[in-house]
Amino acid sequence: MTPPALLLLNPRAARGRAAALAGELRRWLAEHSPSTPLLAADDPAVARAALRALPAGSRVLLVGGDGTLHQMLPALLDGGHTLGLVPFGSGNDTARALGLHRLPWREALAHALTAPATRMDLGLASADGWQEPFASSLSIGFDAAVTARALRAPARLSGMPRYLWATFGEIGALRQHTLRLVCDGETVHDGATLFAAVLNTRSYGSGMPAVPHARINDGRLDLLVAGRFGRIGTLAMLPLLLAGVHLHHPRVKTRPFSVLRVESEALLPLAADGELLPAARTLELRVLPGALSVVARTPG
Helix, strand or coil: CCCEEEEEECCCHHHHHHHHHHHHHHHHHHHHCCCCCEEECCCHHHHHHHHHCCCCCCEEEEEECHHHHHHHHHHHHHHCCEEEEEECCCCCHHHHHCCCCCCCHHHHHHHHHHCCEEEEEEEEEEECCEEEEECCEEEEEHHHHHHHHHCCCCCCCCHHHHHHHHHHHHHCCCCCEEEEEEECCEEEEEEEECEEEEECCCCECCCECCCCCCCCCCCCEEEEEECCCCHHHHHHHHHHHHHCCHHHCCCEEEEEECEEEEEEEEEEEEEECCEEEEEEEEEEEEEEEEEEEEECCCCC
């Protein structure tokens, strides 16, 4: 096994609760892996610089959630590093897909330290002037607006309660978008759209089973699109989404793809892995098969 080079803690993860772990993590490392340094960095630029300074192919133990991982993805990919994720975030949908979500942090850290690595797919979003890799999901329209609202949620809310608080608030300001969606050269949707989402993991929004058949190692991404919905229809669909039975609705569909083109006349709100992206009118999304080396328990 390649010795781990760095334990990276995002003190802002889980809405600041991760900061309290720093002392315990240092004591754990002193006992189990004294050669592994700990970096607690709340500035993503500092953390990315530390990853880029590592030898290529290092093992990085990352304590945080989907947002932390999203911010580190470019540096992880540039260095060809192996990710050992210790889930401690508000969403943790990537950790769910890796079979790590319910592990206590000590058990997750020991697993990240010693277990062999496998490969997982990633997504890549491209628009005019920027590119952004993502691990779990990318949201367009309503869901992206929910993400923006969730970032302003009261500090006492985390996980699913925070997402639901933001969802109900956004329903009050409901806005439809007109989208043309082209999967691998075939138009699969053209018209009024409540939201479109691209999933690499089964869940998003802190465990909502958006695409239950999605897998992180199948060499494809999955489009989830909901057509025209009013406020009452949106409220009625929410319990279906929470239960994972929304795909039976006639105005909800899913489609696997390698390349997706999104077109709109108006600027679209966008978010990836719970992080806001620049708004865009056109967007290309493609799968990056097996792009990331990662430690998992039950990848899928």
